[in-house]
Amino acid sequence: MAFSCSVTVRLYDTDAAGFLFFGSQFRLAHEALEDFLDHLGLPIAGIIRGGGTLYPVVHAEADYRAPLAVGDRLSVQVAVRAIGERSFTIGYRLLLADGREAGSVVTVHSALDKASGSSCPLPGSVRAALGPHLSV
Amino acid sequence: MAFSCSVTVRLYDTDAAGFLFFGSQFRLAHEALEDFLDHLGLPIAGIIRGGGTLYPVVHAEADYRAPLAVGDRLSVQVAVRAIGERSFTIGYRLLLADGREAGSVVTVHSALDKASGSSCPLPGSVRAALGPHLSV
Amino acid sequence: MAFSCSVTVRLYDTDAAGFLFFGSQFRLAHEALEDFLDHLGLPIAGIIRGGGTLYPVVHAEADYRAPLAVGDRLSVQVAVRAIGERSFTIGYRLLLADGREAGSVVTVHSALDKASGSSCPLPGSVRAALGPHLSV
Amino acid sequence: MAFSCSVTVRLYDTDAAGFLFFGSQFRLAHEALEDFLDHLGLPIAGIIRGGGTLYPVVHAEADYRAPLAVGDRLSVQVAVRAIGERSFTIGYRLLLADGREAGSVVTVHSALDKASGSSCPLPGSVRAALGPHLSV
Numbered sequence: 001m002a003f004s005c006s007v008t009v010r011l012y013d014t015d016a017a018g019f020l021f022f023g024s025q026f027r028l029a030h031e032a033l034e035d036f037l038d039h040l041g042l043p044i045a046g047i048i049r050g051g052g053t054l055y056p057v058v059h060a061e062a063d064y065r066a067p068l069a070v071g072d073r074l075s076v077q078v079a080v081r082a083i084g085e086r087s088f089t090i091g092y093r094l095l096l097a098d099g100r101e102a103g104s105v106v107t108v109h110s111a112l113d114k115a116s117g118s119s120c121p122l123p124g125s126v127r128a129a130l131g132p133h134l135s136v
Numbered sequence: 137m138a139f140s141c142s143v144t145v146r147l148y149d150t151d152a153a154g155f156l157f158f159g160s161q162f163r164l165a166h167e168a169l170e171d172f173l174d175h176l177g178l179p180i181a182g183i184i185r186g187g188g189t190l191y192p193v194v195h196a197e198a199d200y201r202a203p204l205a206v207g208d209r210l211s212v213q214v215a216v217r218a219i220g221e222r223s224f225t226i227g228y229r230l231l232l233a234d235g236r237e238a239g240s241v242v243t244v245h246s247a248l249d250k251a252s253g254s255s256c257p258l259p260g261s262v263r264a265a266l267g268p269h270l271s272v
Numbered sequence: 273m274a275f276s277c278s279v280t281v282r283l284y285d286t287d288a289a290g291f292l293f294f295g296s297q298f299r300l301a302h303e304a305l306e307d308f309l310d311h312l313g314l315p316i317a318g319i320i321r322g323g324g325t326l327y328p329v330v331h332a333e334a335d336y337r338a339p340l341a342v343g344d345r346l347s348v349q350v351a352v353r354a355i356g357e358r359s360f361t362i363g364y365r366l367l368l369a370d371g372r373e374a375g376s377v378v379t380v381h382s383a384l385d386k387a388s389g390s391s392c393p394l395p396g397s398v399r400a401a402l403g404p405h406l407s408v
Numbered sequence: 409m410a411f412s413c414s415v416t417v418r419l420y421d422t423d424a425a426g427f428l429f430f431g432s433q434f435r436l437a438h439e440a441l442e443d444f445l446d447h448l449g450l451p452i453a454g455i456i457r458g459g460g461t462l463y464p465v466v467h468a469e470a471d472y473r474a475p476l477a478v479g480d481r482l483s484v485q486v487a488v489r490a491i492g493e494r495s496f497t498i499g500y501r502l503l504l505a506d507g508r509e510a511g512s513v514v515t516v517h518s519a520l521d522k523a524s525g526s527s528c529p530l531p532g533s534v535r536a537a538l539g540p541h542l543s544v
Contacts (some may be wrong), residue, residue: 011288048424070184154424158379166295196294282439320419
């Protein structure tokens with residue numbers, strides 16, 4: 001199962017060199033992540049406010065293959081790259097209208113028990129929601 | 137003529153007090169402005185790259201009437217508040233799903249000739265595009 | 273009593289038009305506000321984590337008088353513009369090295385009781401700390 | 409030769425989960441990078457405005473080892489990890505006051521000829537400036 005959504009490079013994502021500031025690619029990826037979590041029935045508002053588990057990013061990386069300019073519309077393909085005992089990995093491909101990959105992002109999220117502040121096993125509901133989107 | 141679009145409060149728009157960081161309301165307004173300019177046939181990519189005139193913000197202000205949380209979806213009503221000889225003013229109302237106004241923003245843009253770096257008259261095409269959306 | 277601190281326009285504060293993105297002036301002002309609060313003995317970490325009162329921004333505005341570019345170093349003069357029963361107002365002047373004012377910002381903060389989520393009187397300690405910096 | 413500078417986690421770097429938003433660690437690293445480039449006599453303002461070569465990020469990654477909160481002051485150790493024919497790699501270690509590493513960042517920069525928009529060899533002056541800071 002594939003999930004994709006559309007994001008737009010905004011003026012505040014660019015810098016004086018004329019193109020996307022590299023850090024803004026993580027903003028675009030997180031916008032897509034929030035839409036993906038909505039799609040899974042795990043809206044981020046519920047994670048932040050309710051529940052007992054947070055999923056902070058413990059590793060992130062990005063590649064940049066083409067300069068992106070203000071107004072560029074991208075399709076972001078989001079997939080689950082790994083599901084571990086206490087973490088999961090999300091991959092994002094940012095595609096231009098002509099299908100070229102302009103960039104990609106990976107984020108690794110660790111399950112964290114809010115009360116103790118310690119790592120904890122992934123809740124079964126999260127594992128079940130992510131499972132169908134696993135694509136290595 | 138009324139223009140409105142939808143924006144979402146993202147995790148990166150919030151801060152450790154739990155709600156929208158005040159500066160992020162300007163991000164949301166600018167997202168709406170870029171959509172409005174698209175709707176007018178004046179996409180911001182064209183303004184930045186082409187043409188001879190920029191429209192930098194010379195004054196901005198915002199009011200905050202309700203706390204906004206991650207995941208909140210807002211309808212942003214965008215209207216032209218004034219058209220001057222060398223500037224224009226845009227107003228933004230951020231509405232919650234129940235119709236309450238969570239906040240509002242005003243931005244004043246001055247026409248600037250790229251070549252000289254000086255203020256210049258508003259181009260006729262911009263005046264014509266903004267006109268039908270004037271609502272004081 | 274005057275407080276000033278130094279801030280720098282960073283690459284991520286600029287946009288593809290080549291200069292400061294207007295929203296970033298609020299980032300610079302907030303950097304100065306956090307340094308000012310430190311100076312007052314009211315560090316923002318203590319406000320966010322401890323205590324019973326928050327001071328969310330209920331109104332903000334900014335003027336832009338000169339284009340700012342990456343690497344520009346600014347002196348920010350911070351002063352208290354008003355102290356009300358339940359709110360206070362901070363003013364910021366952003367000065368270039370040659371003394372010209374490149375921009376200014378005003379933020380109005382309302383005292384908010386964390387427990388009830390309602391407006392509350394300014395704590396005496398905050399009133400006392402702000403008082404000596406009042407300059408209308 | 410070691411270079412380090414101090415950065416502060418600001419309110420706008422945090423999110424509603426209460427700690428640093430992961431993307432903000434790249435903002436902190438870039439603040440340190442700009443200070444490092446200044447130290448090398450290669451200020452970013454000069455790179456953006458003048459010269460014929462830009463150094464866009466083609467790969468970035470970060471690890472997160474401890475939650476960071478608003479007000480945390482970090483020492484960032486910046487070092488050159490690699491110098492290639494057409495690229496260089498910078499490493500950043502973010503250290504808490506007690507010496508623990510809260511996080512780390514790596515950015516890989518490719519030399520890009522502004523006129524042609526193509527990859528080009530690293531200018532000798534840049535190679536010479538980076539050399540003494542090489543530490544693998």
